Amino acid sequence: KSIVVLISGSGSNLQAILDACKAGFIAGRVSAVISNKADVFGLTRATEAGVPALVLDHKQFADRQSYDAALCEAIDLHQPDLVVLAGFMRILTPEFVAHYSGRLLNIHPSLLPKYQGLNTHQRAIDAGDSVHGCSVHFVTAELDGGPVALQAKVPVFPEDDASAVAARVHEQEHRIYPLVVRWFCQDRLQQQADKALLDGQIL
Numbered sequence: 001k002s003i004v005v006l007i008s009g010s011g012s013n014l015q016a017i018l019d020a021c022k023a024g025f026i027a028g029r030v031s032a033v034i035s036n037k038a039d040v041f042g043l044t045r046a047t048e049a050g051v052p053a054l055v056l057d058h059k060q061f062a063d064r065q066s067y068d069a070a071l072c073e074a075i076d077l078h079q080p081d082l083v084v085l086a087g088f089m090r091i092l093t094p095e096f097v098a099h100y101s102g103r104l105l106n107i108h109p110s111l112l113p114k115y116q117g118l119n120t121h122q123r124a125i126d127a128g129d130s131v132h133g134c135s136v137h138f139v140t141a142e143l144d145g146g147p148v149a150l151q152a153k154v155p156v157f158p159e160d161d162a163s164a165v166a167a168r169v170h171e172q173e174h175r176i177y178p179l180v181v182r183w184f185c186q187d188r189l190q191q192q193a194d195k196a197l198l199d200g201q202i203l
């Protein structure tokens with residue numbers, strides 16, 4: 001399977017997926033990495049893995065529609081079976097989301113539907129939560145609202161600050177994202193409207 005990964009930053013989830021492909025855990029290959037920001041470490045990770053890395057800077061485009069249209073074009077050159085958002089910090093147009101419907105995954109650092117949007121770790125601490133986590137979900141037009149394929153939980157301790165919680169969540173992200181991509185590449189995982197199915201069972 002051909003996988004295109006979109007990033008905006010350090011790319012530690014990208015690395016987990018690259019490693020899982022190399023190890024044969026994922027029956028697929030990352031055929032391109034695209035970042036909306038130049039000089040991010042994720043681009044170095046791609047190059048080191050021998051994967052084409054492209055910067056498509058949103059500041060060079062007049063509006064979101066034209067950026068997303070260019071992004072679609074760049075992605076489709078690689079005929080992806082799956083598009084993976086791995087810390088890609090942009091809201092996507094409904095047209096973009098529709099184009100990749102059923103083959104667009106995201107990872108979000110909370111136990112969805114809790115804490116959609118930003119600053120999830122601080123919000124979990126402020127709410128006094130003792131459990132927090134991360135979710136891999138199919139992307140739909142509703143921001144952070146698509147069907148969840150897999151979640152992992154972590155404890156939150158009273159002395160934790162946001163960075164301590166983030167580190168604990170990140171560790172779990174690196175476990176669950178490759179696993180979900182593995183299922184998808186095995187044709188075991190599907191999106192049906194607002195549901196995610198694994199081996200035909202609703203998750």
Ligand code: GRF
Pocket residue numbers: 007008009010011012013014042086087088107108109134170173
């Ligand atoms: C992760 O915390 C992910 O949940 C969020 O962005 C972060 C990306 O981290 N969507 P990295 O670039 O994969 O290290």
